[in-house]
Amino acid sequence: MRAVFLAAGEGKRLRPYFNRPKPLVPLLGLSLIERNILSLRECGIKEFVVITGCYADAIEEYLGNGDKLGVEIKYLHNERWALGNGVTAYTFHQEYRPGEKFILMMSDHIFGLDLLKNFIAAAQKIKEDEILIAADRRLEKVYDLDECTKIKAERDYALKLGKKLGDFNAVDCGLFIATGALLDALSQAISRGDYTLTDGVNILAGSGRAKLHFVNDFWVDVDDQAGYRHCEKMLLQSLVPAKDGFISHHLNRRFSLRITRYLARTGITPNQVTVISFLIAVAAAFCFALGKNICGGLLAQLSSIIDGVDGEIARLKFQKSNYGGFIDSILDRYADFLIVIGITYAWYTVKTNSPVVLMVAAAALTGMPMSMLFKEKYHALTGKPFLPEQYDGIFRYLPANRDGRLFVIMWGGIFNLLPAALVILAVAAHCQTFIRLYQARRMV
Amino acid sequence: MRAVFLAAGEGKRLRPYFNRPKPLVPLLGLSLIERNILSLRECGIKEFVVITGCYADAIEEYLGNGDKLGVEIKYLHNERWALGNGVTAYTFHQEYRPGEKFILMMSDHIFGLDLLKNFIAAAQKIKEDEILIAADRRLEKVYDLDECTKIKAERDYALKLGKKLGDFNAVDCGLFIATGALLDALSQAISRGDYTLTDGVNILAGSGRAKLHFVNDFWVDVDDQAGYRHCEKMLLQSLVPAKDGFISHHLNRRFSLRITRYLARTGITPNQVTVISFLIAVAAAFCFALGKNICGGLLAQLSSIIDGVDGEIARLKFQKSNYGGFIDSILDRYADFLIVIGITYAWYTVKTNSPVVLMVAAAALTGMPMSMLFKEKYHALTGKPFLPEQYDGIFRYLPANRDGRLFVIMWGGIFNLLPAALVILAVAAHCQTFIRLYQARRMV
Numbered sequence: 001m002r003a004v005f006l007a008a009g010e011g012k013r014l015r016p017y018f019n020r021p022k023p024l025v026p027l028l029g030l031s032l033i034e035r036n037i038l039s040l041r042e043c044g045i046k047e048f049v050v051i052t053g054c055y056a057d058a059i060e061e062y063l064g065n066g067d068k069l070g071v072e073i074k075y076l077h078n079e080r081w082a083l084g085n086g087v088t089a090y091t092f093h094q095e096y097r098p099g100e101k102f103i104l105m106m107s108d109h110i111f112g113l114d115l116l117k118n119f120i121a122a123a124q125k126i127k128e129d130e131i132l133i134a135a136d137r138r139l140e141k142v143y144d145l146d147e148c149t150k151i152k153a154e155r156d157y158a159l160k161l162g163k164k165l166g167d168f169n170a171v172d173c174g175l176f177i178a179t180g181a182l183l184d185a186l187s188q189a190i191s192r193g194d195y196t197l198t199d200g201v202n203i204l205a206g207s208g209r210a211k212l213h214f215v216n217d218f219w220v221d222v223d224d225q226a227g228y229r230h231c232e233k234m235l236l237q238s239l240v241p242a243k244d245g246f247i248s249h250h251l252n253r254r255f256s257l258r259i260t261r262y263l264a265r266t267g268i269t270p271n272q273v274t275v276i277s278f279l280i281a282v283a284a285a286f287c288f289a290l291g292k293n294i295c296g297g298l299l300a301q302l303s304s305i306i307d308g309v310d311g312e313i314a315r316l317k318f319q320k321s322n323y324g325g326f327i328d329s330i331l332d333r334y335a336d337f338l339i340v341i342g343i344t345y346a347w348y349t350v351k352t353n354s355p356v357v358l359m360v361a362a363a364a365l366t367g368m369p370m371s372m373l374f375k376e377k378y379h380a381l382t383g384k385p386f387l388p389e390q391y392d393g394i395f396r397y398l399p400a401n402r403d404g405r406l407f408v409i410m411w412g413g414i415f416n417l418l419p420a421a422l423v424i425l426a427v428a429a430h431c432q433t434f435i436r437l438y439q440a441r442r443m444v
Numbered sequence: 445m446r447a448v449f450l451a452a453g454e455g456k457r458l459r460p461y462f463n464r465p466k467p468l469v470p471l472l473g474l475s476l477i478e479r480n481i482l483s484l485r486e487c488g489i490k491e492f493v494v495i496t497g498c499y500a501d502a503i504e505e506y507l508g509n510g511d512k513l514g515v516e517i518k519y520l521h522n523e524r525w526a527l528g529n530g531v532t533a534y535t536f537h538q539e540y541r542p543g544e545k546f547i548l549m550m551s552d553h554i555f556g557l558d559l560l561k562n563f564i565a566a567a568q569k570i571k572e573d574e575i576l577i578a579a580d581r582r583l584e585k586v587y588d589l590d591e592c593t594k595i596k597a598e599r600d601y602a603l604k605l606g607k608k609l610g611d612f613n614a615v616d617c618g619l620f621i622a623t624g625a626l627l628d629a630l631s632q633a634i635s636r637g638d639y640t641l642t643d644g645v646n647i648l649a650g651s652g653r654a655k656l657h658f659v660n661d662f663w664v665d666v667d668d669q670a671g672y673r674h675c676e677k678m679l680l681q682s683l684v685p686a687k688d689g690f691i692s693h694h695l696n697r698r699f700s701l702r703i704t705r706y707l708a709r710t711g712i713t714p715n716q717v718t719v720i721s722f723l724i725a726v727a728a729a730f731c732f733a734l735g736k737n738i739c740g741g742l743l744a745q746l747s748s749i750i751d752g753v754d755g756e757i758a759r760l761k762f763q764k765s766n767y768g769g770f771i772d773s774i775l776d777r778y779a780d781f782l783i784v785i786g787i788t789y790a791w792y793t794v795k796t797n798s799p800v801v802l803m804v805a806a807a808a809l810t811g812m813p814m815s816m817l818f819k820e821k822y823h824a825l826t827g828k829p830f831l832p833e834q835y836d837g838i839f840r841y842l843p844a845n846r847d848g849r850l851f852v853i854m855w856g857g858i859f860n861l862l863p864a865a866l867v868i869l870a871v872a873a874h875c876q877t878f879i880r881l882y883q884a885r886r887m888v
Contacts, residue, residue, distance in 0.1 A: 322888035366781040369813040380823035444766035
């Protein structure tokens with residue numbers, strides 16, 4: 001399936017802040033249209049048609065033929081863009097292949113990845129003379145409802161659309177699966193002097209051919225400064241993965257998302273962040289070995305926070321790689337080991353010389369990798385990631401995942417109670433392993 | 445698709461050894477027909493029709509309605525079984541559903557699981573008036589060629605079949621995808637006094653409707669004492685998994701398969717074997733701690749060998765479970781940790797008191813889980829198991845997988861060189877991790 005972007009408008013309201021065409025406005029490290037192209041690429045779409053108007057040259061120069069994004073981009077130009085977006089959309093009739101279904105998308109609306117995936121999967125539900133409209137009936141959640149195109153819906157068909165509609169129960173998200181029927185309707189609307197996309201869609205709605213797909217994920221029309229901020233917020237929130245542990249989910253992400261928001265604008269890669277997080281952990285281990293416990297504790301927790309940033313940047317900028325996942329998890333293990341060894345060194349060599357210390361250290365060293373071992377084995381056996389927050393039940397509060405362990409170590413460092421932290425860590429890790437092994441009976 | 449078993453014959457040649465109908469002869473813990481049913485169940489077949497003759501009651505009583513095997517079994521009886529297996533096969537016409545394709549199988553032939561899976565997948569290649577015959581053209585590998593039904597093949601069609609055929613280039617494995625065309629042909633053959641299955645198949649071969657599927661995996665006609673032994677050997681060989689390490693593949697399996705051959709006849713479960721292997725490793729750890737190094741070394745290696753038996757029994761008797769996989773890998777890690785701790789205890793506390801020992805122990809404890817971590821992460825990320833023998837290249841000789849580690853520990857125990865063994869183990873484990881991390885760039 002091909003995707004067609006409407007990128008012809010003037011984008012007046014954002015222009016003063018960015019001094020460039022709206023589709024090219026940078027948001028968390030990618031321009032709006034780049035993010036849409038990469039999102040659709042994740043859904044398997046490889047061929048794009050961008051319909052330009054006002055700033056045709058700037059857009060074409062920026063995106064090129066799509067090679068650098070790993071897709072194919074063609075351009076159509078609409079001289080009469082100022083008339084309305086219906087005329088722009090209709091320009092696609094020059095490229096249309098008979099019988100084809102295509103995605104039609106505003107280049108300045110941003111959509112959650114799940115929304116796009118579900119919507120595209122629904123494309124098969126419509127007939128050849130229908131269109132599918134992504135619609136949102138969660139009106140209380142819709143951002144800037146005033147500016148939206150409203151829909152009067154009955155079941156999953158639109159009866160009428162319009163910006164000024166008084167009686168409505170959904171809004172149009174600016175995302176369609178279209179067919180030749182839409183181009184015909186647009187042609188009809190244009191010939192009678194109605195130039196917006198909504199005019200064309202209304203012709204289909206009037207004859208019961210505008211089907212609705214109700215969305216559940218976020219989408220934002222990046223129309224002004226406030227919409228831009230809202231979009232940034234929604235995108236950042238979408239980066240928190242379901243497999244987070246308790247501390248990570250409720251504490252670390254508050255900080256890591258801010259760091260990601262800042263770093264996204266730079267060229268730093270996820271793997272570079274992984275290495276930085278590792279080096280901070282190594283510094284923490286040295287601090288502990290030298291008796292600088294508060295400093296060590298804070299660095300350990302900082303490393304734990306930064307450990308979330310690599311994945312966030314990778315998801316945000318479509319830079320995910322299996323290899324990055326490998327490096328991250330192997331370096332995390334070494335970081336953990338070094339921290340425990342640093343703590344043990346200070347405790348045993350400098351202070352007590354008691355064999356109990358060695359037993360606690362051995363228990364901690366052997367317990368720590370078990371959490372990841374269990375989760376990866378679960379993933380390998382079942383094909384699904386292990387979600388501690390869901391599957392561990394009441395035991396999700398055990399500080400036995402990495403976020404929990406480093407959190408305990410931070411407090412151990414701050415209050416000069418590292419031996420106690422090590423004991424907690426060892427006990428929690430082995431307890432968690434046995435509890436999970438017991439619970440796995442029901443789960444696999 | 446349904447599967448039809450021919451289980452009507454007298455099985456004279458095996459009778460003296462087992463005193464029961466041939467389909468019920470036990471082989472590595474399962475009767476022949478049970479193994480065939482469970483193998484097909486692994487391929488997704490759930491409905492079975494067993495055509496009995498000579499020992500109808502014994503077979504029906506043994507298998508019942510299939511509940512205990514998780515399948516559905518119906519029975520047909522052929523009074524005139526003594527005439528020939530064509531008459532038995534034709535009995536299925538009573539149950540035949542028009543248009544249906546069905547698997548037709550000798551109940552006393554045993555097939556490798558891959559052979560069955562590939563053959564069943566090929567069922568779609570034949571037309572409604574054809575049959576598909578599993579044929580073997582690796583004549584040098586065929587067991588007891590004299591007794592086989594030979595095939596004169598041209599490309600992938602049979603021209604003629606027969607036990608006494610002089611000019612042949614393949615043999616019939618006793619496994620078919622049949623259609624109504626076979627039942628018609630059998631009826632025709634029987635009406636002219638030809639009572640074997642081959643007679644019916646020859647009618648189809650004569651009109652170019654007997655298509656061949658050439659097999660690559662093992663199959664055995666369990667016809668006499670020698671065939672029985674051969675089948676046992678082939679089944680045991682098929683249990684060696686591709687993900688074995690070097691020592692496991694080339695040494696441990698020689699012993700573990702013998703143990704499995706013996707234990708398969710008992711009611712011992714894979715999980716019980718897992719626990720036994722773990723307990724032997726714990727005993728090894730205690731021996732090391734008490735300075736009984738030779739005993740500890742031998743027990744460690746024994747535990748490593750038994751560690752292969754659980755999986756072998758599980759695959760052999762169709763008792764594989766994800767939960768078993770979990771228990772096995774978690775207990776293996778604890779076994780490894782305890783062995784290293786036992787060795788360290790004796791070395792440090794009893795002998796040297798040197799901090800170098802603690803460093804070596806820490807390096808060993810932290811290095812050991814990395815091999816499994818890497819492999820499970822690889823499996824989770826790529827969906828495929830990591831195969832050390834294939835992927836590690838020249839580094840597959842590093843004793844860093846579990847089989848290699850315990851092998852080194854055995855020799856360390858025997859020659860009283862456990863400190864050296866621990867150093868080798870620690871160095872090998874961390875080296876392997878870094879080498880794999882480097883190589884993973886190309887692999888994922």
